[in-house]
């Protein structure tokens with residue numbers, strides 16, 4: 087499938103049209119952003135790592151019955167995906183407290199949530215992705231009540247699948263963000279799942295193995311991403 091015109095360029099990925107109106111080429115770039123795009127740096131090979139990571143996770147999720155946009159990996163940095171009508175809402179699940187939750191509510195990092203905590207944020211960098219509720223989603227027409235219920239259900243299902251998968255690899259899945267869209271009437275998981283959009287802590291040492299290494303300037307960002315991938319058994323072929 088040949089990539090044609092650039093459809094849009096996000097902070098970390100670019101989307102290209104293809105001859106098929108239902109398909110896009112998603113290119114994972116090396117750009118790494120933090121704090122709603124205030125800081126952007128290039129991390130060599132991050133695009134390729136995240137593309138392979140995402141392909142692996144999306145395949146696992148599809149095997150578990152979760153509808154995803156992923157079709158196939160085209161190259162080191164490119165993936166073929168279904169073109170979704172994206173819903174501008176970020177679905178976050180937290181198994182433990184970290185990040186914005188700790189800042190917002192003043193709780194201790196690492197506090198356990200069982201059942202997991204579900205939160206919603208509006209995808210809007212200019213407004214710094216404000217927290218919203220399911221009522222806002224319905225009131226502003228970002229998604230219907232039924233669509234919201236489906237996103238909630240699929241996010242929790244994703245958490246069950248991935249929490250055990252990371253657990254077996256010696257990692258705690260602390261939290262993550264998902265984005266969904268519409269495809270021919272169905273709600274489908276889009277965007278990406280990679281260490282850029284989740285928190286993973288080593289089960290034994292508690293060491294951070296995700297984008298917090300970049301946000302907190304801890305160093306060894308890509309080494310950590312690669313280590314997580316290897317622990318999951320992902321074999322890099324590029």
Ligand code: ADP
Pocket residue numbers: 095096097098099100101110155167168169170171172265267276277278
């Ligand atoms: P951001 O929008 O946060 O800067 P990215 O750089 O990751 O993020 O850009 C990817 C863009 O592509 C996002 O706006 C995302 O919503 C969108 N997107 C992801 N998957 C799909 C898809 N399958 N169909 C259409 N748009 C998608």
Ligand code: UDP
Pocket residue numbers: 176178184185186187215261262263282283284285297
């Ligand atoms: N997240 C993301 N994109 C965003 C905001 C959050 O991928 O625009 C992810 C983030 O990596 C973490 C989870 O969602 O795994 C929860 O993020 P949080 O609300 O704690 O915000 P943060 O402090 O990370 O900005």
